[in-house]
Amino acid sequence: MARAATTTDAFNAVAEPRRREILDALAGGELAVGDLVELLGLAQPQVSKHLRVLREVGLVDVRDDGRRRLYRVNGAPLRAVHAWVSRYERLWNERFDLVDDVLDELTQAEAQAGPDEGD
Template identity: 75%
Template sequence: MARAATTTDAFNAVAEPRRREILDALARGESTVNALVERLGVAQPVVSKHLRVLREVGLVQVRDEGRQRIYRLDPGPLRAVYDWVKDYERLWEERFELLDTVLEELKDRQEGQE
């Protein structure tokens, strides 16, 4: 089975940990490639490659400022990821509530034995 291109959508783009690190960095504000290289501690070609993928899916916008290119996060395409994940939020909440119940029961038993 052929592997889906990482540039097809936000899901594939954020599947790569280094790209998520870049998105996290850009969520704090605009940045140049060199600043991202310094912050992430990786080679410039690696950062540039991931920025290209993020630009192609629309997660990152770029503008020229003099001789520098300034990158910023465009969270719009993340909406599809959020919409998909939020459906699981109810499941997580239910499981945490069950865990809270079990922990309370264990605590009550332990206090009863003292």
């Protein structure tokens, strides 16, 4: 067999440091490929390839702007990663159960406040 494709899911796509850097760079807002090339100091083809992987797993969206292509982050696929990792949070954070309780209370408070829970 071999390792699972990097485009299999967010877990695999994000295992590559450069791709994480790309997402971090895009966290500030839309950027063109050329911008990323400068920011990360990578060759243009490599950036395009990493973007392709990120695009295939849905971590970024593209938009055409003249002869440039503006990329944007889409965190949705990371939700699964976050969900899985969070289950282990208590293993390194003793206080987590406390936060857990608070989240519970928060949920209930919102429920009681009803749909009209303006800030």
